[in-house]
Amino acid sequence: MIPQATSLDREAPGLYLHVPFCTSKCRYCGFYSQPLAGRDADRLVSALVREVQEYRNVAAVRTIYIGGGSPTSLPVHRLAGLIETVASIWPQAQEFTVECNPGQVGVEMLSMLARRGVNRLSFGVQSFHAAELELLGRRHTTDDARRSIEHAQDLGFDNVGIDLIFAIPGSTLASWEYCLRSALALGVQHISAYSLSFEPGTPLDEARRLGQIESVDEETDRAMYEMTIDCLASAGFAQYEVSNFARDGFACRHNQGYWENRPYIGIGPSAASYWQAERTANVADIDTYIHRMEAGSSPIEERDRPNRADRICETAVLNLRTRKGVDLIEFHRRTGANFREVFELPLRRHERAGLLEVTADRVRLARTALAVADSVLCDFSAF
Amino acid sequence: MDTKYIRNFSIVAHIDHGKSTLADRMLELTGTITARQAKEQLLDDMDIERERGITIKASAVTMHYPYEGHTYMLNLIDTPGHVDFHYEVSRALAACEGALLVVDASQGVEAQTVANAYLAVETGVEIMGVINKVDLPAAQPAAVAEEIEHVLGIRAKECFAISAKTGQGVKELLDAICELLPPPADRTQEATRALVFDSHSDPYRGVICYVRVFSGALRVRQRIRLMHTERSYLVTELGKFRPQMSPVDELGTGEVGYIVANIRDLADVHVGDTVTDDANPAETPLKSYQPPMQMVFSDFYPGDNTEYSKLRSAFERLALNDASFSFVPQNSPALGFGFRCGFLGLLHMEIIQERLERENDVDIVQTAPTVSYEVVMNDGQIRRIGSPSELPDRSHIQELREPFVRLEIITSTESIGGIMKLAEARRCKLVKTDYLNPTRVIMEYRAPLAEIVYDFYDQIKGISRGYATMDYELIGFEATNLVKIDILVNGQPVDALSIIVHRDNAEQRGRKVILKLKKAIPRHQFEVPLQVAIGGKIIARETVKAFRKDVTAKLYGGDVTRKMKVLKRQKEGKRRMKSIGSVQIPQKAFMSILDTSD
Ligand SMILES: Nc1nc2c(ncn2[C@@H]2O[C@H](COP(=O)(O)OP(=O)(O)OP(=O)(O)O)[C@@H](O)[C@H]2O)c(=O)[nH]1
Ligand code: SF4
Ligand SMILES: [Mg+2]
Numbered sequence: 001m002i003p004q005a006t007s008l009d010r011e012a013p014g015l016y017l018h019v020p021f022c023t024s025k026c027r028y029c030g031f032y033s034q035p036l037a038g039r040d041a042d043r044l045v046s047a048l049v050r051e052v053q054e055y056r057n058v059a060a061v062r063t064i065y066i067g068g069g070s071p072t073s074l075p076v077h078r079l080a081g082l083i084e085t086v087a088s089i090w091p092q093a094q095e096f097t098v099e100c101n102p103g104q105v106g107v108e109m110l111s112m113l114a115r116r117g118v119n120r121l122s123f124g125v126q127s128f129h130a131a132e133l134e135l136l137g138r139r140h141t142t143d144d145a146r147r148s149i150e151h152a153q154d155l156g157f158d159n160v161g162i163d164l165i166f167a168i169p170g171s172t173l174a175s176w177e178y179c180l181r182s183a184l185a186l187g188v189q190h191i192s193a194y195s196l197s198f199e200p201g202t203p204l205d206e207a208r209r210l211g212q213i214e215s216v217d218e219e220t221d222r223a224m225y226e227m228t229i230d231c232l233a234s235a236g237f238a239q240y241e242v243s244n245f246a247r248d249g250f251a252c253r254h255n256q257g258y259w260e261n262r263p264y265i266g267i268g269p270s271a272a273s274y275w276q277a278e279r280t281a282n283v284a285d286i287d288t289y290i291h292r293m294e295a296g297s298s299p300i301e302e303r304d305r306p307n308r309a310d311r312i313c314e315t316a317v318l319n320l321r322t323r324k325g326v327d328l329i330e331f332h333r334r335t336g337a338n339f340r341e342v343f344e345l346p347l348r349r350h351e352r353a354g355l356l357e358v359t360a361d362r363v364r365l366a367r368t369a370l371a372v373a374d375s376v377l378c379d380f381s382a383f
Numbered sequence: 384m385d386t387k388y389i390r391n392f393s394i395v396a397h398i399d400h401g402k403s404t405l406a407d408r409m410l411e412l413t414g415t416i417t418a419r420q421a422k423e424q425l426l427d428d429m430d431i432e433r434e435r436g437i438t439i440k441a442s443a444v445t446m447h448y449p450y451e452g453h454t455y456m457l458n459l460i461d462t463p464g465h466v467d468f469h470y471e472v473s474r475a476l477a478a479c480e481g482a483l484l485v486v487d488a489s490q491g492v493e494a495q496t497v498a499n500a501y502l503a504v505e506t507g508v509e510i511m512g513v514i515n516k517v518d519l520p521a522a523q524p525a526a527v528a529e530e531i532e533h534v535l536g537i538r539a540k541e542c543f544a545i546s547a548k549t550g551q552g553v554k555e556l557l558d559a560i561c562e563l564l565p566p567p568a569d570r571t572q573e574a575t576r577a578l579v580f581d582s583h584s585d586p587y588r589g590v591i592c593y594v595r596v597f598s599g600a601l602r603v604r605q606r607i608r609l610m611h612t613e614r615s616y617l618v619t620e621l622g623k624f625r626p627q628m629s630p631v632d633e634l635g636t637g638e639v640g641y642i643v644a645n646i647r648d649l650a651d652v653h654v655g656d657t658v659t660d661d662a663n664p665a666e667t668p669l670k671s672y673q674p675p676m677q678m679v680f681s682d683f684y685p686g687d688n689t690e691y692s693k694l695r696s697a698f699e700r701l702a703l704n705d706a707s708f709s710f711v712p713q714n715s716p717a718l719g720f721g722f723r724c725g726f727l728g729l730l731h732m733e734i735i736q737e738r739l740e741r742e743n744d745v746d747i748v749q750t751a752p753t754v755s756y757e758v759v760m761n762d763g764q765i766r767r768i769g770s771p772s773e774l775p776d777r778s779h780i781q782e783l784r785e786p787f788v789r790l791e792i793i794t795s796t797e798s799i800g801g802i803m804k805l806a807e808a809r810r811c812k813l814v815k816t817d818y819l820n821p822t823r824v825i826m827e828y829r830a831p832l833a834e835i836v837y838d839f840y841d842q843i844k845g846i847s848r849g850y851a852t853m854d855y856e857l858i859g860f861e862a863t864n865l866v867k868i869d870i871l872v873n874g875q876p877v878d879a880l881s882i883i884v885h886r887d888n889a890e891q892r893g894r895k896v897i898l899k900l901k902k903a904i905p906r907h908q909f910e911v912p913l914q915v916a917i918g919g920k921i922i923a924r925e926t927v928k929a930f931r932k933d934v935t936a937k938l939y940g941g942d943v944t945r946k947m948k949v950l951k952r953q954k955e956g957k958r959r960m961k962s963i964g965s966v967q968i969p970q971k972a973f974m975s976i977l978d979t980s981d
Pocket of ligand 1: 396397398399400401402403404405424436437438439462463464465515516517518519545546547548549
């Protein structure tokens with residue numbers, strides 16, 4: 001059965017490009033990426049371009065985001081070619097972000113990005129302590145981070161974000177505060193702060209299991225998170241999602257699209273799409289991906305068509321991660337469902353427990369619920 | 384039909400000794416079912432029976448068998464072996480003149496073999512010893528025959544060696560049934576009396592009574608009377624189980640079949656009641672039997688209080704086909720509205736609970752099963768309570784009595800020491816020991832039901848490496864030194880977590896309970912203090928630490944599907960919980976208070 005096209009299906013999607021290479025693998029990383037060495041970047045980029053071309057009839061994309069892996073591990077001219085392709089098909093995108101690895105972006109790379117119309121950079125800084133970077137297996141130094149961000153700003157980038165990780169083994173409230181302050185001192189517009197998660201199968205997780213490192217206790221982890229919210233707020237950064245903070249007007253629109261449950265197109269190995277009411281994921285293997293693209297076959301490996309209930313729940317869970325929360329009218333427009341009716345029970349229970357703030361037109365997590373969001377959100381994952 | 388050619392018999396045995404399989408062979412040999420209809424344990428037709436491979440409900444079937452120039456009518460009743468369902472065996476035996484006592488040739492006499500043999504002797508039926516599974520390499524038919532003679536007094540040389548699996552010896556057994564079992568007494572001319580030995584409720588036809596006619600006859604369109612309730616009904620259908628229900632016009636003396644008579648409510652039919660002719664009634668009813676005794680009680684609450692009426696109708700539906708469990712409304716200060724349910728034993732409870740969940744979409748929370756107690760009040764009045772929470776204040780009580788059972792354990796000689804040690808720790812008093820043969824022993828104990836009904840069987844199985852079997856029978860209530868342990872969660876007493884234990888091990892037990900609870904209660908966003916009190920005095924405390932962090936740091940486009948699955952699982956984990964104040968107590972916490980392991 002062909003689903004009826006709705007106005008939502010014609011909504012401009014976000015576009016995500018996944019560059020699956022890294023110079024080396026970080027010890028905590030659970031993403032799909034492989035060391036670049038010996039890999040044929042040219043063939044990969046051609047394959048990505050081919051996949052992008054398949055969507056050329058999509059009239060407009062809202063935002064573009066090139067992530068990874070490390071897009072900046074590609075040779076400058078290759079990345080330039082990729083950006084060129086995308087930008088020429090969709091010149092109108094409001095926001096064009098490229099993820100930058102501090103150790104990889106020199107002036108040449110940054111000026112290329114500026115010239116090609118990239119208007120937002122996101123730097124994977126993670127920490128301002130050398131020992132922590134070492135523990136995480138990051139190849140760059142804190143100086144690399146400072147220098148590359150300053151270069152970017154000198155070249156005119158006025159929408160720069162930094163990713164940071166807290167609750168790294170050995171860290172303290174004070175050491176984390178230092179990281180936050182260092183980030184602020186760089187005059188960036190956006191900060192993402194993630195509590196370190198031990199992804200199964202990563203060397204870091206293995207080290208923990210073997211007792212070589214000890215995870216930060218829950219109480220400290222919580223305190224670090226609360227401090228992040230307060231510290232950044234007083235520096236003029238509003239929290240707009242569980243882990244994301246920005247100066248006024250600098251929230252990442254691309255990512256906001258995910259939390260609003262808008263459609264998006266993912267390009268590249270392992271990339272996920274939510275397109276034409278279907279959730280799909282590309283094959284998570286570089287060689288297979290390249291082969292399929294070269295053979296003209298589909299890179300999609302998994303498909304799932306969420307039903308109405310799935311859509312309602314996904315929208316609820318994603319919306320609730322934002323500080324804006326669920327806009328009841330917008331929710332109804334997007335899902336056709338009345339949020340208050342569908343989730344009457346969990347709404348009542350969590351509101352009574354002070355974990356949800358409910359107003360006439362909005363429902364959002366209470367500040368105290370942010371650190372334990374999953375224990376609330378799970379009740380919106382099914383009905 | 385001439386009663387001379389009718390034989391009514393039950394097949395009784397210890398669990399898994401092959402009763403239902405023997406019934407299968409007999410159905411085939413007598414041509415009652417065709418090869419095409421055949422399936423293993425055909426008479427076990429309930430879903431749960433087939434899944435668990437055990438018989439829960441007795442089933443009757445009528446077969447025809449030619450022997451020495453005559454066609455015999457054989458009415459067979461297959462019975463369950465599990466101790467919880469002994470009363471089904473008693474009922475079945477009351478409808479018969481004979482019993483086949485089946486014993487597994489590789490296992491020998493076990494606890495329910497003995498118990499069922501006693502029941503057969505008490506009922507006064509003729510017993511035939513049948514040694515089954517002789518096809519097994521480990522079969523020792525001669526030794527088992529000796530054991531049967533020694534323990535049960537059935538002559539070894541009169542036992543039949545068969546394999547219900549291969550069919551070996553089954554024809555000879557059928558011949559012997561015709562030859563040796565007594566026919567029903569010829570009471571054709573007397574007033575009609577038929578024993579209701581079972582019943583079930585059919586959505587279209589109302590209650591269906593399973594009967595054995597002892598005198599006179601039943602006919603379609605006859606007006607009958609149930610002697611106990613003194614109500615009369617018009618018979619609309621009579622029939623036999625072949626094994627599916629097959630209508631007939633008449634059920635004569637000695638025959639077994641069913642009656643449909645527009646009886647709406649299962650409660651109107653007492654199993655054990657006598658059916659007679661309304662116009663020409665018998666003077667006295669047939670001997671009835673004791674209603675089944677409920678041994679354990681447990682409270683069921685809806686996970687969400689708004690689902691109370693849903694739970695009630697679920698119980699009502701179940702009760703339609705199981706008159707042996709009971710449910711009465713219950714109001715717990717901590718848990719709200721629910722039902723106190725009574726069961727024949729833990730297996731029975733498990734089955735009811737499983738059916739409840741399977742056939743209804745209700746989220747239920749169940750309290751730990753408990754035995755019932757007799758409370759002698761100061762004014763001499765005696766009360767029966769089915770929950771520790773109902774125990775009146777000490778100052779009003781003269782005496783507290785708990786149920787005692789006669790416990791029989793059959794085991795190997797090597798495990799005697801271990802079992803005796805356990806039994807002693809459980810306040811059991813050894814009455815006597817008998818050797819079945821040089822390596823097997825039967826021990827009789829006088830035991831408090833509360834000490835042996837939960838995990839005792841598993842423990843003796845463990846001690847004896849699977850060898851020991853046990854059976855018990857209620858003998859009465861007896862005063863012992865019992866105290867109630869109360870549990871406070873977050874400062875609030877939770878009646879549903881109380882237990883009654885012997886004073887001597889109360890403190891130790893209390894400490895154990897609180898440690899189990901600490902493990903079973905999930906962390907909340909605040910600390911949850913737990914306390915144990917005996918007689919109002921706090922004897923131990925523990926704290927369930929708070930969880931401070933529970934949030935996925937990253938959730939972007941690629942994570943949605945996976946994350947939704949994880950959240951759904953987290954939500955599932957919250958099912959079967961009951962909130963007490965702001966604390967959520969999961970099902971497993973209620974059950975954990977019975978866990979005596981370290
Ligand atoms: N080898 C062998 N196995 C048998 C024989 N008779 C029964 N069995 C097996 O023994 C197991 C139990 O048989 P059932 O007929 O269900 O036993 P039951 O006595 O009806 O069991 P309950 O109703 O649960 O008390 C099944 O796996 C049968 O296949 C036999 O003569 N030989
Ligand atoms: S750079 Fe990012 S994607 Fe690459 S290995 Fe490190 S954490 Fe993973
Ligand atoms: Mg059986």
